Amino acid sequence: MEFDPSALQAVGFVSVESRWNANRRASEALPLFKCYKGKIGDREATLIAALRTKLQQQVDRGDSVKDYKVASMFRVWYNLRKTEGKITSNMSFRGPTILVFLGFLSCVHADLKLGFYDDSCPKAEKLILDFVEEHIPNAPTVAASLLRMHFHDCFVRGCDGSVLINSTGTNQAEKAATPNQTLRGFDFIDRLKSVVEEECPGVVSCADILALATRDAVGVIGGPIWRVPTGRRDGLISNSSEALSEIPAPTSNLSSLQTSFANKGLNDADLVLLSGAHTIGVAHCESFSDRLYNFTGNGDQDPSLDGFYATNLKNNKCRDATDETTLVEMDPGSFRTFDVEYYRNLLKRRGLFESDAALTTDAAAKAAIVNLVDSPPQTFFAGFAMSMEKMGSIGVKTGSSGEIRRNCAVINS
Protein backbone atom coordinates (compact mmCIF):
# COMPACT_ATOMS: atom_id res chain seq x y z
CA MET A 1 0.00 0.00 0.00
CA GLU A 2 1.25 3.43 -0.81
CA PHE A 3 0.24 6.45 1.04
CA ASP A 4 1.25 10.04 0.87
CA PRO A 5 1.19 11.56 4.35
CA SER A 6 2.69 14.86 3.27
CA ALA A 7 -0.24 15.49 0.97
CA LEU A 8 -2.56 14.85 3.86
CA GLN A 9 -0.63 17.10 6.16
CA ALA A 10 -0.78 19.81 3.55
CA VAL A 11 -4.54 19.88 3.70
CA GLY A 12 -4.56 19.66 7.53
CA PHE A 13 -6.97 16.87 8.17
CA VAL A 14 -9.67 17.19 10.79
CA SER A 15 -8.46 14.30 12.88
CA VAL A 16 -5.39 15.99 14.24
CA GLU A 17 -7.17 17.54 17.15
CA SER A 18 -10.62 16.41 18.05
CA ARG A 19 -13.84 15.07 16.75
CA TRP A 20 -15.28 18.56 16.81
CA ASN A 21 -12.90 19.62 14.15
CA ALA A 22 -14.68 17.21 11.89
CA ASN A 23 -17.35 19.88 11.72
CA ARG A 24 -15.30 21.76 9.22
CA ARG A 25 -16.59 22.42 5.79
CA ALA A 26 -16.90 19.25 3.85
CA SER A 27 -15.05 20.95 1.06
CA GLU A 28 -11.95 21.01 3.23
CA ALA A 29 -12.18 17.33 3.90
CA LEU A 30 -12.92 16.07 0.46
CA PRO A 31 -9.48 16.58 -1.07
CA LEU A 32 -8.07 14.11 1.42
CA PHE A 33 -9.50 11.25 -0.47
CA LYS A 34 -7.58 12.32 -3.48
CA CYS A 35 -4.35 11.86 -1.56
CA TYR A 36 -4.71 8.17 -1.45
CA LYS A 37 -2.46 6.51 -3.96
CA GLY A 38 -1.76 2.93 -4.72
CA LYS A 39 -3.44 -0.39 -4.35
CA ILE A 40 -6.24 -0.94 -1.93
CA GLY A 41 -8.60 -3.80 -1.33
CA ASP A 42 -12.14 -3.94 -2.70
CA ARG A 43 -13.66 -3.51 0.69
CA GLU A 44 -11.65 -0.44 1.47
CA ALA A 45 -12.20 1.01 -2.00
CA THR A 46 -15.94 0.64 -1.54
CA LEU A 47 -15.80 2.33 1.82
CA ILE A 48 -13.76 5.21 0.51
CA ALA A 49 -16.01 5.61 -2.52
CA ALA A 50 -19.07 5.71 -0.28
CA LEU A 51 -17.49 8.27 2.00
CA ARG A 52 -16.48 10.41 -0.94
CA THR A 53 -19.98 10.35 -2.34
CA LYS A 54 -21.42 11.33 0.98
CA LEU A 55 -18.91 14.11 1.46
CA GLN A 56 -19.51 15.34 -2.06
CA GLN A 57 -23.23 15.57 -1.34
CA GLN A 58 -22.45 17.57 1.76
CA VAL A 59 -20.15 19.84 -0.22
CA ASP A 60 -22.90 20.32 -2.79
CA ARG A 61 -25.31 21.29 -0.06
CA GLY A 62 -22.72 23.55 1.54
CA ASP A 63 -22.98 21.53 4.78
CA SER A 64 -20.40 20.81 7.42
CA VAL A 65 -19.21 17.25 7.82
CA LYS A 66 -21.66 16.53 10.54
CA ASP A 67 -22.52 12.98 9.82
CA TYR A 68 -21.10 11.19 12.78
CA LYS A 69 -20.39 7.87 11.17
CA VAL A 70 -18.76 9.45 8.17
CA ALA A 71 -16.62 11.72 10.27
CA SER A 72 -15.70 8.90 12.58
CA MET A 73 -14.82 6.32 9.96
CA PHE A 74 -13.08 8.90 7.95
CA ARG A 75 -10.91 9.91 10.86
CA VAL A 76 -10.02 6.40 11.92
CA TRP A 77 -9.16 5.56 8.36
CA TYR A 78 -6.98 8.59 8.04
CA ASN A 79 -5.28 8.08 11.39
CA LEU A 80 -4.43 4.54 10.57
CA ARG A 81 -2.97 5.51 7.28
CA LYS A 82 -1.01 8.32 8.73
CA THR A 83 0.48 6.46 11.66
CA GLU A 84 0.80 3.04 10.17
CA GLY A 85 4.51 3.37 9.46
CA LYS A 86 5.46 4.68 12.86
CA ILE A 87 3.48 2.22 14.80
CA THR A 88 4.65 -0.75 12.84
CA SER A 89 8.30 0.16 13.15
CA ASN A 90 8.42 1.34 16.74
CA MET A 91 5.44 0.22 18.68
CA SER A 92 5.18 -3.45 18.12
CA PHE A 93 7.24 -4.99 20.81
CA ARG A 94 5.73 -8.41 20.60
CA GLY A 95 5.06 -9.52 17.10
CA PRO A 96 4.25 -7.55 14.00
CA THR A 97 1.64 -4.91 14.73
CA ILE A 98 1.16 -4.41 11.03
CA LEU A 99 -0.97 -7.51 11.07
CA VAL A 100 -3.18 -5.98 13.69
CA PHE A 101 -3.55 -2.87 11.62
CA LEU A 102 -4.28 -4.67 8.42
CA GLY A 103 -6.76 -6.77 10.32
CA PHE A 104 -8.35 -3.60 11.57
CA LEU A 105 -8.66 -2.09 8.14
CA SER A 106 -10.64 -4.94 6.82
CA CYS A 107 -12.04 -5.32 10.30
CA VAL A 108 -14.45 -8.19 10.32
CA HIS A 109 -15.91 -8.80 13.71
CA ALA A 110 -17.32 -12.21 13.28
CA ASP A 111 -20.47 -11.41 15.19
CA LEU A 112 -20.75 -7.69 15.65
CA LYS A 113 -21.44 -5.34 12.80
CA LEU A 114 -21.44 -1.64 12.18
CA GLY A 115 -24.96 -0.27 12.20
CA PHE A 116 -26.52 -3.42 13.69
CA TYR A 117 -29.59 -1.37 14.69
CA ASP A 118 -29.99 0.40 11.35
CA ASP A 119 -33.23 -1.50 10.68
CA SER A 120 -34.43 -2.45 14.15
CA CYS A 121 -33.84 0.94 15.81
CA PRO A 122 -32.45 3.37 13.26
CA LYS A 123 -32.32 6.29 15.65
CA ALA A 124 -30.51 4.46 18.46
CA GLU A 125 -26.96 5.60 17.80
CA LYS A 126 -28.06 9.16 17.13
CA LEU A 127 -30.11 9.26 20.33
CA ILE A 128 -27.09 8.10 22.29
CA LEU A 129 -24.80 10.63 20.65
CA ASP A 130 -27.31 13.45 21.20
CA PHE A 131 -27.69 12.55 24.86
CA VAL A 132 -23.92 12.41 25.34
CA GLU A 133 -23.42 15.68 23.48
CA GLU A 134 -26.04 17.32 25.63
CA HIS A 135 -24.83 16.10 29.02
CA ILE A 136 -21.11 15.42 28.91
CA PRO A 137 -20.09 19.06 28.40
CA ASN A 138 -21.78 19.78 31.77
CA ALA A 139 -20.21 16.74 33.43
CA PRO A 140 -16.98 16.02 31.54
CA THR A 141 -15.58 13.74 34.25
CA VAL A 142 -18.27 11.21 33.40
CA ALA A 143 -16.32 10.44 30.21
CA ALA A 144 -13.53 8.92 32.33
CA SER A 145 -16.06 7.04 34.43
CA LEU A 146 -17.68 5.49 31.37
CA LEU A 147 -14.33 4.57 29.86
CA ARG A 148 -13.33 2.72 33.00
CA MET A 149 -16.76 1.09 33.28
CA HIS A 150 -16.55 -0.19 29.71
CA PHE A 151 -13.11 -1.66 30.46
CA HIS A 152 -14.37 -3.34 33.62
CA ASP A 153 -17.37 -4.67 31.74
CA CYS A 154 -15.31 -6.17 28.92
CA PHE A 155 -12.77 -7.85 31.21
CA VAL A 156 -15.41 -9.84 33.05
CA ARG A 157 -17.47 -12.25 30.94
CA GLY A 158 -16.89 -10.06 27.89
CA CYS A 159 -18.58 -6.79 26.99
CA ASP A 160 -22.03 -7.92 28.05
CA GLY A 161 -23.21 -5.22 30.43
CA SER A 162 -22.67 -7.52 33.41
CA VAL A 163 -20.97 -4.69 35.31
CA LEU A 164 -24.27 -2.77 35.29
CA ILE A 165 -26.26 -5.34 37.24
CA ASN A 166 -27.26 -4.74 40.84
CA SER A 167 -26.59 -7.26 43.59
CA THR A 168 -29.61 -9.10 44.95
CA GLY A 169 -30.34 -10.94 48.18
CA THR A 170 -28.86 -14.07 46.65
CA ASN A 171 -26.15 -12.69 44.39
CA GLN A 172 -23.16 -10.44 44.95
CA ALA A 173 -22.85 -8.81 41.53
CA GLU A 174 -19.71 -7.38 39.88
CA LYS A 175 -20.67 -3.96 41.19
CA ALA A 176 -19.92 -5.17 44.71
CA ALA A 177 -16.31 -6.12 43.91
CA THR A 178 -13.62 -3.78 45.26
CA PRO A 179 -12.40 -2.48 41.87
CA ASN A 180 -15.97 -1.64 40.90
CA GLN A 181 -16.90 0.16 44.09
CA THR A 182 -15.22 3.28 42.73
CA LEU A 183 -17.00 3.14 39.37
CA ARG A 184 -19.29 6.07 38.65
CA GLY A 185 -21.78 6.82 35.90
CA PHE A 186 -24.30 4.00 36.34
CA ASP A 187 -27.11 6.56 36.49
CA PHE A 188 -25.90 8.04 33.21
CA ILE A 189 -26.27 4.66 31.49
CA ASP A 190 -29.65 4.09 33.12
CA ARG A 191 -30.91 7.44 31.85
CA LEU A 192 -29.61 6.72 28.38
CA LYS A 193 -31.26 3.33 28.41
CA SER A 194 -34.61 4.99 29.23
CA VAL A 195 -34.23 7.32 26.27
CA VAL A 196 -33.44 4.45 23.91
CA GLU A 197 -36.18 2.21 25.38
CA GLU A 198 -38.72 4.93 24.75
CA GLU A 199 -37.82 4.87 21.07
CA CYS A 200 -37.43 1.09 20.65
CA PRO A 201 -38.43 -1.03 23.63
CA GLY A 202 -36.40 -4.20 24.14
CA VAL A 203 -34.13 -3.76 21.13
CA VAL A 204 -30.84 -2.13 22.08
CA SER A 205 -28.63 -3.89 24.61
CA CYS A 206 -27.13 -2.22 27.66
CA ALA A 207 -23.72 -3.55 26.58
CA ASP A 208 -24.02 -1.67 23.27
CA ILE A 209 -25.28 1.46 24.98
CA LEU A 210 -22.24 1.43 27.27
CA ALA A 211 -19.84 0.83 24.34
CA LEU A 212 -21.38 3.58 22.20
CA ALA A 213 -21.74 6.11 25.02
CA THR A 214 -18.12 5.56 26.03
CA ARG A 215 -16.88 6.22 22.51
CA ASP A 216 -19.09 9.29 22.15
CA ALA A 217 -18.17 10.70 25.55
CA VAL A 218 -14.44 10.37 24.90
CA GLY A 219 -15.03 12.06 21.54
CA VAL A 220 -16.95 14.89 23.16
CA ILE A 221 -14.08 15.72 25.52
CA GLY A 222 -11.75 15.90 22.53
CA GLY A 223 -10.32 12.39 22.65
CA PRO A 224 -10.09 9.83 19.88
CA ILE A 225 -13.14 8.09 18.50
CA TRP A 226 -13.30 4.58 17.22
CA ARG A 227 -15.65 2.34 15.39
CA VAL A 228 -18.18 0.53 17.54
CA PRO A 229 -19.69 -2.40 15.71
CA THR A 230 -22.86 -3.36 17.55
CA GLY A 231 -25.01 -6.39 18.25
CA ARG A 232 -23.72 -7.22 21.74
CA ARG A 233 -26.31 -8.90 23.93
CA ASP A 234 -26.59 -8.56 27.66
CA GLY A 235 -25.27 -11.26 29.96
CA LEU A 236 -27.29 -13.14 32.54
CA ILE A 237 -24.54 -13.57 35.09
CA SER A 238 -22.73 -11.01 37.21
CA ASN A 239 -20.47 -12.26 39.93
CA SER A 240 -18.36 -10.18 42.26
CA SER A 241 -15.58 -12.73 42.76
CA GLU A 242 -15.05 -12.94 38.99
CA ALA A 243 -14.67 -9.18 38.81
CA LEU A 244 -12.07 -9.30 41.57
CA SER A 245 -10.00 -11.92 39.80
CA GLU A 246 -10.33 -10.61 36.21
CA ILE A 247 -9.83 -6.88 36.66
CA PRO A 248 -6.12 -6.08 37.05
CA ALA A 249 -5.10 -4.56 40.37
CA PRO A 250 -3.17 -1.30 40.58
CA THR A 251 -0.43 -3.23 42.38
CA SER A 252 0.15 -5.48 39.34
CA ASN A 253 3.61 -5.89 37.87
CA LEU A 254 4.21 -6.05 34.14
CA SER A 255 4.01 -9.79 33.71
CA SER A 256 0.74 -10.00 35.58
CA LEU A 257 -0.69 -7.18 33.42
CA GLN A 258 0.53 -8.92 30.28
CA THR A 259 -1.11 -12.16 31.36
CA SER A 260 -4.33 -10.45 32.28
CA PHE A 261 -4.52 -8.69 28.92
CA ALA A 262 -3.39 -11.74 26.94
CA ASN A 263 -6.21 -13.71 28.56
CA LYS A 264 -8.57 -11.27 26.85
CA GLY A 265 -6.82 -11.44 23.48
CA LEU A 266 -5.00 -8.15 23.98
CA ASN A 267 -1.29 -7.86 23.32
CA ASP A 268 1.46 -5.77 24.87
CA ALA A 269 0.87 -2.88 22.49
CA ASP A 270 -2.79 -2.85 23.56
CA LEU A 271 -1.68 -2.81 27.19
CA VAL A 272 0.47 0.27 26.66
CA LEU A 273 -2.15 2.02 24.53
CA LEU A 274 -5.16 1.26 26.71
CA SER A 275 -3.30 2.25 29.87
CA GLY A 276 -3.19 5.65 28.19
CA ALA A 277 -6.83 5.96 29.29
CA HIS A 278 -5.28 7.18 32.55
CA THR A 279 -4.65 10.44 30.76
CA ILE A 280 -8.12 11.32 32.03
CA GLY A 281 -9.80 10.79 35.35
CA VAL A 282 -9.09 10.51 39.02
CA ALA A 283 -8.14 7.93 41.61
CA HIS A 284 -8.77 7.53 45.32
CA CYS A 285 -5.73 7.72 47.58
CA GLU A 286 -6.36 4.19 48.79
CA SER A 287 -5.62 2.87 45.28
CA PHE A 288 -1.96 3.83 45.64
CA SER A 289 -1.29 4.99 49.22
CA ASP A 290 0.83 1.89 49.93
CA ARG A 291 3.36 3.39 47.57
CA LEU A 292 3.53 6.45 49.78
CA TYR A 293 3.32 4.99 53.25
CA ASN A 294 3.84 1.27 53.42
CA PHE A 295 5.47 -0.14 50.35
CA THR A 296 7.18 -3.17 51.88
CA GLY A 297 5.32 -3.24 55.18
CA ASN A 298 7.95 -1.13 56.94
CA GLY A 299 6.42 2.32 56.60
CA ASP A 300 8.50 3.01 53.52
CA GLN A 301 7.91 4.64 50.15
CA ASP A 302 8.10 3.00 46.71
CA PRO A 303 11.59 3.88 45.48
CA SER A 304 10.41 3.72 41.89
CA LEU A 305 8.07 6.67 42.47
CA ASP A 306 9.61 10.09 41.90
CA GLY A 307 10.48 11.47 45.36
CA PHE A 308 9.34 15.01 44.66
CA TYR A 309 5.98 13.78 43.36
CA ALA A 310 5.54 11.41 46.31
CA THR A 311 6.23 14.19 48.84
CA ASN A 312 3.80 16.45 47.07
CA LEU A 313 1.11 13.77 47.17
CA LYS A 314 1.70 13.18 50.88
CA ASN A 315 1.69 16.87 51.78
CA ASN A 316 -1.18 18.01 49.62
CA LYS A 317 -3.41 15.07 48.75
CA CYS A 318 -3.20 11.78 50.62
CA ARG A 319 -2.18 13.13 54.01
CA ASP A 320 -2.34 9.81 55.78
CA ALA A 321 -2.29 6.15 54.91
CA THR A 322 -5.96 5.66 55.72
CA ASP A 323 -7.45 8.38 53.49
CA GLU A 324 -10.34 6.78 51.62
CA THR A 325 -12.01 9.84 50.21
CA THR A 326 -9.54 12.20 48.56
CA LEU A 327 -9.40 12.08 44.77
CA VAL A 328 -6.17 12.61 42.90
CA GLU A 329 -5.78 13.47 39.22
CA MET A 330 -4.02 10.61 37.48
CA ASP A 331 -2.53 12.97 34.92
CA PRO A 332 -1.96 16.09 37.03
CA GLY A 333 -2.62 19.33 35.19
CA SER A 334 -4.46 17.78 32.27
CA PHE A 335 -6.72 15.13 33.78
CA ARG A 336 -9.64 16.27 31.64
CA THR A 337 -7.66 16.32 28.42
CA PHE A 338 -6.92 13.31 26.33
CA ASP A 339 -3.23 13.76 25.56
CA VAL A 340 0.15 12.05 25.87
CA GLU A 341 1.01 13.72 29.20
CA TYR A 342 0.21 10.49 31.02
CA TYR A 343 3.05 8.81 29.12
CA ARG A 344 5.35 11.77 29.72
CA ASN A 345 4.66 11.41 33.44
CA LEU A 346 5.47 7.71 33.30
CA LEU A 347 8.89 8.55 31.91
CA LYS A 348 9.39 10.93 34.85
CA ARG A 349 8.50 8.10 37.29
CA ARG A 350 5.22 9.83 38.07
CA GLY A 351 2.73 7.15 37.19
CA LEU A 352 0.27 6.92 40.06
CA PHE A 353 -0.12 3.14 40.30
CA GLU A 354 2.48 0.41 40.37
CA SER A 355 0.71 -0.89 37.27
CA ASP A 356 1.42 2.41 35.49
CA ALA A 357 5.04 2.40 36.61
CA ALA A 358 5.34 -1.24 35.52
CA LEU A 359 5.01 -0.20 31.90
CA THR A 360 8.44 1.39 32.03
CA THR A 361 10.12 -1.67 33.54
CA ASP A 362 10.41 -3.41 30.18
CA ALA A 363 12.74 -2.01 27.53
CA ALA A 364 10.35 -2.64 24.63
CA ALA A 365 7.33 -1.22 26.44
CA LYS A 366 9.35 1.79 27.44
CA ALA A 367 10.48 2.30 23.86
CA ALA A 368 6.82 2.23 22.80
CA ILE A 369 6.04 4.90 25.38
CA VAL A 370 8.95 7.06 24.26
CA ASN A 371 7.65 6.75 20.73
CA LEU A 372 4.17 7.86 21.76
CA VAL A 373 5.59 10.87 23.58
CA ASP A 374 7.82 11.81 20.67
CA SER A 375 5.12 11.38 18.02
CA PRO A 376 2.27 13.68 17.10
CA PRO A 377 -0.79 13.10 19.32
CA GLN A 378 -2.63 11.33 16.54
CA THR A 379 -0.26 8.39 16.89
CA PHE A 380 -1.62 7.78 20.37
CA PHE A 381 -5.17 8.55 19.24
CA ALA A 382 -5.06 6.11 16.35
CA GLY A 383 -3.47 3.36 18.41
CA PHE A 384 -5.89 3.91 21.27
CA ALA A 385 -8.82 3.79 18.85
CA MET A 386 -7.59 0.51 17.43
CA SER A 387 -7.14 -1.06 20.85
CA MET A 388 -10.53 0.19 22.06
CA GLU A 389 -12.21 -1.46 19.13
CA LYS A 390 -10.45 -4.68 20.04
CA MET A 391 -11.33 -4.34 23.70
CA GLY A 392 -14.96 -3.66 22.82
CA SER A 393 -15.27 -7.00 21.09
CA ILE A 394 -13.91 -9.17 23.93
CA GLY A 395 -16.14 -12.18 24.56
CA VAL A 396 -19.26 -10.57 23.14
CA LYS A 397 -22.54 -12.41 23.22
CA THR A 398 -24.49 -12.25 20.00
CA GLY A 399 -27.33 -13.97 18.18
CA SER A 400 -29.63 -15.61 20.66
CA SER A 401 -27.32 -15.83 23.64
CA GLY A 402 -27.98 -13.58 26.61
CA GLU A 403 -30.84 -11.10 26.39
CA ILE A 404 -31.73 -7.48 25.78
CA ARG A 405 -32.16 -6.22 29.30
CA ARG A 406 -35.10 -3.88 29.85
CA ASN A 407 -33.46 -2.28 32.87
CA CYS A 408 -29.66 -2.28 32.74
CA ALA A 409 -29.36 -2.90 36.46
CA VAL A 410 -31.66 -5.91 36.56
CA ILE A 411 -31.72 -9.19 34.69
CA ASN A 412 -35.09 -9.63 32.93
CA SER A 413 -37.49 -11.79 34.90
Ligand code: HEM
Ligand atom coordinates in the same frame (compact mmCIF):
# COMPACT_ATOMS: atom_id res chain seq x y z
C1 HEM B 1 -3.74 -1.88 32.97
C2 HEM B 1 -4.42 -2.16 34.04
C3 HEM B 1 -5.23 -1.15 34.79
C4 HEM B 1 -5.25 -0.96 36.11
C5 HEM B 1 -4.47 -1.75 37.14
C6 HEM B 1 -6.15 0.13 36.39
C7 HEM B 1 -6.46 0.60 37.64
C8 HEM B 1 -7.18 1.74 37.89
C9 HEM B 1 -7.44 2.28 39.20
C10 HEM B 1 -6.98 1.67 40.51
C11 HEM B 1 -8.13 3.43 39.04
C12 HEM B 1 -8.57 4.40 40.14
C13 HEM B 1 -9.79 3.92 40.86
C14 HEM B 1 -10.06 4.80 42.05
O1 HEM B 1 -9.22 4.82 42.95
O2 HEM B 1 -11.10 5.49 42.07
C15 HEM B 1 -8.33 3.61 37.64
C16 HEM B 1 -8.98 4.67 37.08
C17 HEM B 1 -9.29 4.75 35.75
N1 HEM B 1 -9.01 3.81 34.79
FE1 HEM B 1 -7.78 2.25 34.99
N2 HEM B 1 -6.65 0.59 35.22
C18 HEM B 1 -6.13 -0.16 34.20
C19 HEM B 1 -6.43 -0.06 32.86
C20 HEM B 1 -7.40 0.77 32.37
C21 HEM B 1 -7.94 0.69 31.05
C22 HEM B 1 -7.59 -0.39 30.04
C23 HEM B 1 -8.85 1.68 30.94
C24 HEM B 1 -9.74 2.02 29.79
C25 HEM B 1 -9.49 1.70 28.54
C26 HEM B 1 -8.82 2.42 32.17
C27 HEM B 1 -9.54 3.56 32.42
C28 HEM B 1 -9.51 4.24 33.61
C29 HEM B 1 -10.11 5.55 33.80
C30 HEM B 1 -10.70 6.42 32.71
C31 HEM B 1 -9.99 5.86 35.14
C32 HEM B 1 -10.51 7.12 35.84
C33 HEM B 1 -11.94 6.86 36.27
C34 HEM B 1 -12.67 8.06 36.86
O3 HEM B 1 -12.15 9.17 36.84
O4 HEM B 1 -13.80 7.86 37.32
N3 HEM B 1 -7.97 1.81 33.02
N4 HEM B 1 -7.75 2.57 36.97
